[in-house]
Amino acid sequence: MTIKKKLSVSVNGVVRQAEVEPRLLLAHLLRDELDLTGTHIGCDTSQCGACTVMVNGEVVKSCTMLAVQADGSQITTVEGLGDMQQLHPIQQGFWEKHGLQCGFCTPGVMISMVGLLKENPNPSEAEIRDALEGVICRCTGYQFIVSAVQHAAQLIAEGNQAKETISSAGEGR
Numbered sequence: 001m002t003i004k005k006k007l008s009v010s011v012n013g014v015v016r017q018a019e020v021e022p023r024l025l026l027a028h029l030l031r032d033e034l035d036l037t038g039t040h041i042g043c044d045t046s047q048c049g050a051c052t053v054m055v056n057g058e059v060v061k062s063c064t065m066l067a068v069q070a071d072g073s074q075i076t077t078v079e080g081l082g083d084m085q086q087l088h089p090i091q092q093g094f095w096e097k098h099g100l101q102c103g104f105c106t107p108g109v110m111i112s113m114v115g116l117l118k119e120n121p122n123p124s125e126a127e128i129r130d131a132l133e134g135v136i137c138r139c140t141g142y143q144f145i146v147s148a149v150q151h152a153a154q155l156i157a158e159g160n161q162a163k164e165t166i167s168s169a170g171e172g173r
């Protein structure tokens with residue numbers, strides 16, 4: 001008999017409940033149980049970063065965490081960053097600076113960079129590249145991603161309304 005455990009998480013500000021096997025990964029909880037397919041799975045080895053989300057304000061590769069370990073947590077996925085009416089600065093940066101091609105890595109890259117900008121609002125190119133370690137992009141060569149993050153930092157520094165959003169996302173909303 002398969003033993004299941006009930007859990008409750010707040011995802012992008014909405015409380016979600018599920019009953020899952022203890023072995024279920026957080027990435028699969030998000031995608032398969034909660035239908036939040038913006039979080040991607042690109043490897044089996046914790047290397048690609050496509051599955052990156054925020055858990056209680058910390059950047060986490062969701063394939064490295066069991067769903068039951070996230071019980072009671074506040075989680076932010078790419079779906080929680082912004083929408084077409086009001087893009088998050090990181091989304092605006094990617095939009096304006098062409099920071100993606102196929103887009104498979106993009107959700108994880110964006111969440112990782114939100115984490116970076118929360119800790120370091122004005123990162124140098126070297127610091128951005130350092131923070132990109134662990135999120136693999138096979139398309140862009142990273143230069144446009146760096147430009148997108150720099151642009152997002154500039155938008156935040158200009159104090160646009162989305163600054164509030166990035167702070168909230170950093171707290172795991």
Ligand code: FES
Nearest residue numbers: 042046048049063
């Ligand atoms: S799917 Fe999590 S690091 Fe690749």
Ligand code: FES
Nearest residue numbers: 101102137138139
């Ligand atoms: S845009 Fe294709 S993997 Fe990054």
